[in-house]
């Protein structure tokens with residue numbers, strides 16, 4: 001029997017987190033017109049005008065597999081960059097937001113969590129697309145199962161330089177200062193920052209850009225040993241752990257290179273689409 005009940009909670013931060021635990025119910029709704037259909041998870045599409053194949057894959061996903069789903073969870077970095085919600089009306093963003101809107105109108109609830117590239121996507125994006133914004137991390141309860149959803153970059157604690165940048169990029173005051181600048185200047189800045197980050201990544205060891213094992217353990221423990229689903233690292237895999245005697249799983253979503261790739265959950269089992277190597 002497919003579980004029909006679904007709830008979303010803000011996840012507990014691990015005990016070493018300075019901001020402490022939080023557990024607030026989110027005002028989100030699930031289009032339960034299709035309760036027998038699966039939940040789909042995607043991340044790291046990095047949609048950009050310069051990659052029309054990936055855009056086409058996403059549009060095909062929205063008009064195909066997404067409509068055969070109860071809900072779709074986008075776990076960050078949908079966009080290669082998002083300069084601010086006042087850019088939602090650009091031709092490129094409008095095409096994508098309208099396509100998401102149409103899928104929502106067709107009865108699939110779409111949930112969106114920001115990543116590092118689209119950290120500035122907010123209520124304006126939600127209004128334009130019909131997607132519902134969820135926090136990083138969010139605990140999704142489906143029947144008896146608890147899935148912990150995250151973008152994944154917060155777990156890459158070995159990369160201290162990146163974590164310092166992440167704190168800044170998520171600081172509301174810093175965001176307001178950035179958003180006060182003209183859109184054209186913001187876009188130019190983000191383009192340059194992206195190039196610099198690509199260069200910096202080439203100089204970093206692979207290990208420090210992956211998740212830190214203790215960070216994963218702490219987060220799973222703080223949330224009562226759920227199944228973790230995240231993206232960001234572009235290293236699709238299914239990891240299993242034994243933590244305090246509890247068996248936990250961690251699914252890492254693949255990025256999209258000219259093809260649509262997703263993880264599906266039917267309330268009991270996870271299934272990766274056939275193109276998901278490593279899952």
Ligand SMILES: [Mn+2]
Nearest residue numbers: 077115116232
């Ligand atoms: Mn990312």
